[in-house]
Amino acid sequence: MDNVPFERLDRYTYRIPRHGKMWVDAVFYANDEILAQLEAEGYASLKQLVNVATLPGIVGPALAMPDIHWGYGFPIGGVAAFDPTAGGVVSPGGVGFDINCGVRLLTTRLTREDLEPRKTRLADALYRRVPAGVGSARRDVRWSPKDLKTVLREGARALVAQGFGEAADLERIESGGRLPLADPDRVSARALERGGPQLGTLGSGNHFLEVQYVDEVYDPEAAEAYGLWVGQVTVLIHTGSRGLGHQVCQDYVERFLQAARRYGIELVDRQLAAAPIESPEGQDYLHAMAAAANFAFANRQLITHNVRLAFEDAGFLPRDHQLRVLYDLAHNNAKFEEYAGRRVLVHRKGATRAFGPGAPDVPPAFRTVGQPVLVPGDMGRYSFVLAGTPGAMTRTFGSSCHGAGRQMSRHKAKKAARKRNLIAELEAQGILVRAASRATVDEEMPEAYKDVASVVDVVHGAGIGKKVARLRPLIVVKG
DNA sequence: ATGTTC
Numbered sequence: 362m363d364n365v366p367f368e369r370l371d372r373y374t375y376r377i378p379r380h381g382k383m384w385v386d387a388v389f390y391a392n393d394e395i396l397a398q399l400e401a402e403g404y405a406s407l408k409q410l411v412n413v414a415t416l417p418g419i420v421g422p423a424l425a426m427p428d429i430h431w432g433y434g435f436p437i438g439g440v441a442a443f444d445p446t447a448g449g450v451v452s453p454g455g456v457g458f459d460i461n462c463g464v465r466l467l468t469t470r471l472t473r474e475d476l477e478p479r480k481t482r483l484a485d486a487l488y489r490r491v492p493a494g495v496g497s498a499r500r501d502v503r504w505s506p507k508d509l510k511t512v513l514r515e516g517a518r519a520l521v522a523q524g525f526g527e528a529a530d531l532e533r534i535e536s537g538g539r540l541p542l543a544d545p546d547r548v549s550a551r552a553l554e555r556g557g558p559q560l561g562t563l564g565s566g567n568h569f570l571e572v573q574y575v576d577e578v579y580d581p582e583a584a585e586a587y588g589l590w591v592g593q594v595t596v597l598i599h600t601g602s603r604g605l606g607h608q609v610c611q612d613y614v615e616r617f618l619q620a621a622r623r624y625g626i627e628l629v630d631r632q633l634a635a636a637p638i639e640s641p642e643g644q645d646y647l648h649a650m651a652a653a654a655n656f657a658f659a660n661r662q663l664i665t666h667n668v669r670l671a672f673e674d675a676g677f678l679p680r681d682h683q684l685r686v687l688y689d690l691a692h693n694n695a696k697f698e699e700y701a702g703r704r705v706l707v708h709r710k711g712a713t714r715a716f717g718p719g720a721p722d723v724p725p726a727f728r729t730v731g732q733p734v735l736v737p738g739d740m741g742r743y744s745f746v747l748a749g750t751p752g753a754m755t756r757t758f759g760s761s762c763h764g765a766g767r768q769m770s771r772h773k774a775k776k777a778a779r780k781r782n783l784i785a786e787l788e789a790q791g792i793l794v795r796a797a798s799r800a801t802v803d804e805e806m807p808e809a810y811k812d813v814a815s816v817v818d819v820v821h822g823a824g825i826g827k828k829v830a831r832l833r834p835l836i837v838v839k840g
Numbered sequence: 841a842t843g844t845t846c
Contacts (some may be wrong), residue, residue: 433841459841496843555843566841607842693841 365404365411373823376422377407382629383414388756389425390823394815398768399429406436412629413441417637418449420705424757426712427819428766428811433458434632437711440760442698444705445638450626451646452635453617455708456695458610461654462601463535463691464735464763465661466746467668468587470683471594473574476835479675484793484836486674487570490667494797494840495565496604498558502663509557513545516655517662517689525666532724533686535714535732538658540696544648548605549612556605556656561663565801565840567764568600569740570664572836576743579828583730583748587687589830596684597744597832598664599737601693602657609653613646638706647695654694661689688724688733690714692763700758707758715749715761715826723749734826738765738813740794740805740837741787745817745828752824761826765813771804778803787837796839805839 367377367389375396377387387410391399399407406429413435414423420442429438434454443449476483492499504512512519517538518531531538545553563570575593578584589595602609617634620642626635636642665686672682695708716723717731727733731749738744753759769777783802784794796802820826 457841462841498843551846564841565844568841601841604842611842 365407373819377411379414383411384419385414386422387411387414388422389429390427390819390825392815392819395427395819402431406431409434409436410439412633413439415629416443416450416452416633416635417626418443418447420444420703421758424760426760426762427816428711428762428764430766432710434630435708435710438762438766439710440707440712440758442705442707442758443638444703449638449706450635451638451643451695451706452633452708453610453613453646454632454634455710456610456650457693457710458607459601459693460606460609460650461657461691462693463657463661463689464737465598465665465689466687466733466735467596467665467684468589468687469594471677471681472592473594476594479677480793480836483572483671483675484795486671487668487836487838488795490671490674491563491570491664491838493563493838497562497564497797497840499561502561504557504560506553509553510545512560512659513548513652513655514543515539516658520659520662526662530662530665530686534658534689535691536722538662538689540651540654542648543651543655545652547645547649548609548652552605552608552612555608556603559603559605560656560660561667562603563600563664563838563840564603567805568840570838571597571740571834573597573744573832573834575830576833577831579830580748583827583829586727586730587733587746587829589746595832596668597735597737598661600660600664602653603660605656606653609649613649616642617646650695654691657691658689688735690735698759709760711763712760713763714759715747715753716759717749717751717754720749720754720759734761736762736764736813736817739807739810740834741790741792741807743813744832745813746830746832747817747820747826748829750824750827753826757825762816762820765810765816767809768811769809774806774809775800775803777808778806792834793836794839798840801840
């Protein structure tokens with residue numbers, strides 16, 4: 362049934378007026394190309410957005426960013442806020458399986474030319490230092506159960522305290538690299554078991570580690586505040602909470618199906634399983650989710666440490682590379698934030714926090730331009746750095762897009778890539794690939810993704826993000 | 841995303 366009624370509000374903004382069991386309107390951002398894609402999928406992801414608007418205690422519109430696509434329960438690219446004092450709910454499907462999956466951008470003082478003679482050495486060193494692939498694990502560092510729980514409680518700072526990284530790194534992570542509330546005792550033994558050996562690993566799927574260069578600057582003032590300049594080498598890390606977060610999500614999805622029934626929450630889709638924020642179940646999930654989120658921050662911190670070692674393996678001294686964290690931000694979590702004097706729980710699933718100038722938790726250096734918003738594209742084209750805007754604060758609960766979004770299923774991509782040699786094609790374009798599995802490279806081929814430039818143009822045009830710079834890949838490490 | 845069907 363292709364019957365999602367929507368109307369155009371302005372060039373890039375569309376509204377699905379409240380109807381049926383919806384408590385509020387839904388709003389999404391798109392251009393003609395994205396609209397055509399939504400139609401081609403029978404509006405499956407917009408229907409998911411409509412479903413989100415039926416959950417109790419939702420505040421303001423249910424929102425979707427222009428990289429919206431179908432997900433578990435909630436659409437990926439979805440943003441939804443709930444009022445804890447008005448029966449508002451929390452839903453594991455509104456956060457996603459990869460809890461606190463996110464992106465961290467490192468800057469260097471190296472130019473593309475500095476890198477060129479050592480590019481192969483660096484690619485090999487990164488692949489050696491950062492385990493990638495399904496079930497990837499580290500053998501060099503063992504975390505005792507006690508130390509692992511400290512990581513879940515303290516996040517990235519627990520890693521810095523052990524010598525993995527620098528104190529300055531922590532100032533450049535969303536929420537200081539630690540979500541409050543984290544309680545490892547509400548994480549199952551099975552989740553802890555899965556997570557232990559995986560701290561400091563990349564994983565598989567769309568996760569990656571990329572060495573890039575700044576190709577173009579659109580906003581010189583913001584670029585200067587961020588310390589970005591044309592020709593500069595950067596490193597982008599995309600990974601999350603690995604098997605630990607996945608297990609936490611699975612544990613609570615099962616429990617929340619029963620909880621929803623107990624609290625009389627009508628679910629138009631079982632995958633929306635939810636519990637009141639203030640219920641024991643809701644509280645348990647929020648505390649466990651925060652612990653998994655801290656694991657993800659710590660994961661990106663340990664990878665950062667190993668990226669620094671890899672640059673040194675390749676012959677760059679610390680004073681030459683000067684690897685610094687520009688920013689680390691997540692796109693799969695639920696956080697308490699305040700809008701128009703109201704404290705709400707904002708679910709972001711495949712959506713990025715994009716706080717504008719003057720907002721809380723934005724590092725002092727970025728306070729006048731807004732927080733950096735990192736938007737990875739695909740491994741052949743480019744990624745973008747945006748800045749948070751006042752428009753995002755008033756219209757999208759301080760949120761923006763998180764990536765390009767697929768336009769081809771994994772299966773279809775694999776089939777299309779079968780008769781090609783993606784790794785050789787990318788190398789011919791100057792992009793070195795080191796991957797644990799050819800199948801993953803095939804699934805992740807550039808054509809499998811929408812052009813992220815189109816997504817970013819919608820965000821920029823709608824005023825919920827501002828283009829700052831574009832990054833082009835030089836080395837790609839994949840699972 | 842995921843010890844990719846504990």
